[in-house]
Amino acid sequence: MPVLTDRFERVHDYLRISVTDRCNLRCLYCMPEEGVEFAPSSDLLSYDHIVEVVEIGASLGISKLRITGGEPLVRPGLDGLVSRLAAIPGIRDISLTTNGVLLADQAEALRRAGVNRVNISLDTLDPTRFRFIARRGDLKRVMDGIEAAARVGFSPIKLNCVLLKGVNEDEIAAFLKMAYEHPLHVRFIEYMPIGHADDNWKNHYLPLTRVLEIAQEQSLDVERLDDIVGNGPSEDYRITGGTGSFGLIHPISDHFCKRCNRLRLTADGNLKPCLYWVDELNVKPALGDPEALRAIYMRAMEIKPLNHEMAAKLAGEAQSHEPTARRMSQIGG
Template sequence: MSGLTDRWGRVHDYLRISVTDRCNLRCLYCMPEEGVAFTESSNLLSFDDIVQVVEAGAKLGISKLRITGGEPLVRANLDQLIVRLAGIPGIEDIALTTNGVLLAGQAAALRAAGVTRVNISLDTLDPVRFKFIARRGDLKRVMEGIEEAARVGFSPIKLNCVLLKGINEDEITDFLRLAYEQPLHVRFIEYMPIGHADDNWKNHYLPLTSVLDAAAVAGYSVQRKHNVKGNGPSDDWEMEGGIGSFGLIHPVSDHFCKSCNRLRLTADGSINPCLYWVDELNVKPALGDAAALEAVFAKAMAVKPENHEMAAKLADEALTHVPTERRMSQIGG
């Protein structure tokens, strides 16, 4: 059995690595419009540090990595880190999550370095609405990034769409059509209260039953799809006659904690056992000592909770633990 088995019997083989908490967008569900206090560059984990942590994790059973941020492509020379991570014994798969704004210029180098798959955040297909949700940036550049990712051979290409009631729910059918007509996997994601659980979250939260309802109204015949490559908790579907597919990620309405296989490494050097709770374990004191790093991973297994309680938060019920105050961009979603 893997050395990374928690108290509930869940085996962990997947590490999400945030390489920066900085981002070139300010998406309304991820970061305040004014931004947050970013980590000083001197306090970020260096590439050498990240490699040390992954080497320790790989000895314990970590085999799958995902590079995240913030926006990972604002970290200089990211392809150099990827080359090093891909060469660690035991690492079999390296994926990347990006907002796509800088992807067109880096896709080829990332592919050559060892990134196998990309997830691209895309919450709207409307340029004006893009400016409203992201608060900056250009939808055209994201679409160019998607095209270049396909050209250099990334497969599958997944589009992450956070559904926001009253903002982009009217585009569900447009995204379904995109997945029907192109070899893309569109993933609809519920809005999570990471770092905030205010009225803005509750007012814009939308359960994903609306997606299957929209597919039926649009006349798509759907059936479950079981062979979408990836490490995540997506509930996947395909449309009869369609080229692509779509998935539902519903952490609030139907949490998937029983099958959780992931840990997160923040850009400033903490292992986060659960995205929602406050618990974090600083790896910096253990750097330079492989056994000490392995001990940090072991402690993460010891403190990881059985589940998060986002649904309880939505219902204004009491929680058994303390939610994090860090925003999604500061943790690495």
Template structure:
């Protein structure tokens, strides 16, 4: 079977698929509160077009698919895409990243369509702070989504918590306790400068060594573990006797590029080898041609850099490539 191996010997088995750049929140680390311009709907790949791209990916050895946005559940009929992906040969895992606001009433339907598990964004456990960070929505809807996902069997459930200096770092202890007392998998994530290298990012950036310092202060005994299904670049720990785990995803302070196994498909049809750099290859002209589509995947590997150099940006050093100007929501989280 063909394999997708780049110049640095990294084997790619994972495709992240964005289905929309729209979102029903305006999280302060992701997009501005007002004035965000979204794509016209006719620019988006249709579900059948996405499945055609994914068919090529499957032939070339991709086994894991994650559906992202924006918020993927704002796009109607997402179960159609999930069921199409589930029918591809060799698929091991289909997951979805969501802010949770629309998940609870759809959880069973998505599971039936073929979705295996979910990552739910949850940056705070405080309702007032939720309003500050997300600028919209209600925390209780997200907590209901966690329960509904568990009831539907969309497990393991991972909670994505972007740590922001001066905003939610005082909640690290609460999230650690959550992983101790419930079978949930908290993922602390460093704030990344995707599409906006500004003072807001620099002032709120927090290296994740802070999490281990807090665990030590609380007297927790930690075991480093492999982590649940799809642990990706996370450095995973279990508090001894804990029901869940917590993980550190630190792309800036300790990048994991040497083990990168993923490509990204943006909602407007661009194959993206690296989240951070500007390079993209549009798939639309290759639709209908198996040979041309496969060629695009191999070209993506050829132009994929060795690493993203975010740490160099933080240190004020020069970079070897051009960073993207697209926001995370426009690429796919």
């Protein structure tokens, strides 16, 4: 049996690495507009320490990495880290999640370093609405980043669209058109209560059944797919005759925990078995001690719960564990 197997016989071969909790945007579903307290640089894992943690993970079966944040591209020298991670025996796939604002300038270096594919956040195609959702930034820079990603050969290129009721649901048809006309993979994502479960979340939550309803209203002929690289929890479709695809990631309405194969390493050095729950294992005391780091990975398998129970939070029902108080930007998506 593979080494990193939890109590529910789920094999873990995927590590998501947050390199910073800082971001150049303030998306309304991710962090407050003002007053965000970022971890001091001295609290973040150094690149040397990240490599050390990944080397132990690779020896236990980790083969896929995703670099996240915050916004990972705000941390200097990221391509150097990627080069080192790509050289670790057993690591066969490195991907990146970014808001795209800085991607045009860094895409070529990251591709050369070993990033295979990118996920780019894109919640709207309207510049004014972009400023409302992101609270700063420029949609054009994101679109330039998407073009650069295609030019340097990232494949596939996935666009992550968090659907917000009353905010951007009227753009579903436009995103479906994008997935039809361009070789892009649009992924609609349900709004998750990570670090907050207030009325704002409940009021803006939209189940992704709405996407398929819109497709039907538009008389689009869609077919299920199972060949998208790195599809993870996404339920994927192609519009007949189209060049791209679209996917649904619905952790609330149809959670995907039974197939979970991932762990998360936060920028400040905690290994999280589950995105939603409070449980974290600090790797810093184990740095320099391979056996201690292996023990932390194994402990993560022991304490990982069966599922996240976000649907219970939406329904106002009791939960079996304590949800995290960290925002998504502090964990790494």
